[in-house]
Amino acid sequence: MALAPEDFPQMWQRPGYEELTGILESLELSPPVWNHRQQRSDIVAQQESLATQRKAEVTRYLSSIIKSPLAWIDDYDKQEALWELASKRMSERCGRTAMGEVTRRWPFEGDGAACEPFELIIKEPALTGDSLGFKTWGSSYVLSRYLPRLAATSLFKIFDETLGQPPPTVLELGSGTGLLGVAAAAFWQTHVILSDLPNIVPNLKDNMETNKDLVESRGGSMSVGPLTWGGEEDEIDQELFGESFQFKVVLVADPLYDDDHPALLASAICQNLALGSESRAVVMVPMRDDTTRGLLESFKQAMLDLETPLFLEEEKKLDGEDDWGEDEDEGQVECWLGVFSRGGSPLTA
Structure with missing residues (x-):
């Protein structure tokens, strides 16, 4: 007692x-x-x-x-x-x-008989005003829990096991603490490359190592490297990202904070998303306020303004939570989910 x-x-x-x-x-x-x-x-x-x-x-x-x-x-x-x-x-x-450095456990339900429930352990270093990548945002958890549904619907042709092909390597942009990318490796039983700014990468690697045994026991694997959107060569892992158009699936959660982010993110997705009509970019944006909604609209337009446009194939909204605010209203966040492709779409064409 x-x-x-x-x-x-x-x-x-x-x-x-x-x-x-x-x-x-x-x-x-x-x-x-x-x-x-x-x-x-x-x-x-x-x-x-x-x-x-x-x-x-x-x-x-x-x-x-x-x-x-x-x-x-x-x-x-x-x-x-x-x-x-x-x-x-x-x-x-x-x-x-x-609070300084904290470690959280994030529970996930199993995906039927083939997938037992599991927990991911994610470390968050001390938060400072310019270190948003050190916090695990609630939208990452929302999208992480939605991954099995995505594989069975929007990404079915990519992850369809009956085709007899191994699942493709997945790229996560702006991984932050890595919850989404690690969950993708565990759920999808594939290799996921997590990326972020160079100063975010050390903690990202720590979280990859912490969850490595669990992910590998489920058939997945991970690697980590710096990838600065619009950055110089020394800000990008050339071994991992030196070649363009590598990834059939690109994941992004909660990526928009500044006015230059929509165009930078659109360019980064275009540079890394594999060519071909089946490739997909999955983006989640929590609509916290009018500023975030404006950035989302700018991002949609930036995707269309690319030299080779990326089209919004489908969109939906999911309920999420953040623990950044002090009251219930600030905690509840509606999250926009968009799936983009290189092919035409009735939503945006």
């Missing part, structure tokens, strides 16, 4: 390293595990309840550890570890952006 704050060992009592570590570990507030069966309001309420329980007392206690010289602990490394752990517990009570 957890101790109440008034029963915590005080600094004047000179508690040992193991005792303090146990207390600090018991105070951890982890981000919620995403589960589409559970209402976001319930998840948030649970987290807020944990965070606010005796918050003032817990904060004062954490501060006492941070301020203490811990001189009775005769090991500077252990002192540092306690100060760092107390600081993490403090930041956890200040919201997601202050």
Whole structure:
């Protein structure tokens, strides 16, 4: 049974390293595990309840550890570890952006008898204002869970096992933390190349390695490399992406934040999507506000304005969630899903 704050060992009592570590570990507030069966309001309420329980007392206690010289602990490394752990517990009570590095588990249902339920483990480094690629956005989870449906419908000709051909290598653009690409490798039992800006790639590789055994046990595989849209040669892995028109399937989720992104993304898709009428680019954009809706319309037009246009074959909307906002209304996000091809389409031709 957890101790109440008034029963915590005080600094004047000179508690040992193991005792303090146990207390600090018991105070951890982890981000919620995403589960589409559970209402976001319930998840948030649970987290807020944990965070606010005796918050003032817990904060004062954490501060006492941070301020203490811990001189009775005769090991500077252990002192540092306690100060760092107390600081993490403090930041956890200040919201997601202050939490530093976190690791989440993302549950997936099985796809019939041939596919057992599984979880992916995704690390998110500390968030900063210009590091949007270090957060796992809710739309990536929405599209990840929709992958089996895509393979059975829009991408059926590509993944039809009766044709006797291995599934094609898939490219994910702007992978961020890699949830979508890793899920694609697991669900589709194929090789997926995850890509993003050079500074995002190290964490992307970590997440690939963390989930490698699970993905390979399901028949998939992965690789990672930098691919900067419109970037110079040194910002693009030439071994992976030096050749154009390689990939029959290109995946993208939540890629539009700046005015130059629609044209850059359209160009990147065109450069990498394989030639031929069966190739498909699957794009998901959460419509958070008027700005995002405007960027989506610009992207659709940019796809048509390419020298070899890409046409919108089908589109639909799916309900999603983000944990970026502080209230329920901000958490619920409608996600637009579009499937593009190099052939003509009644939607855009």
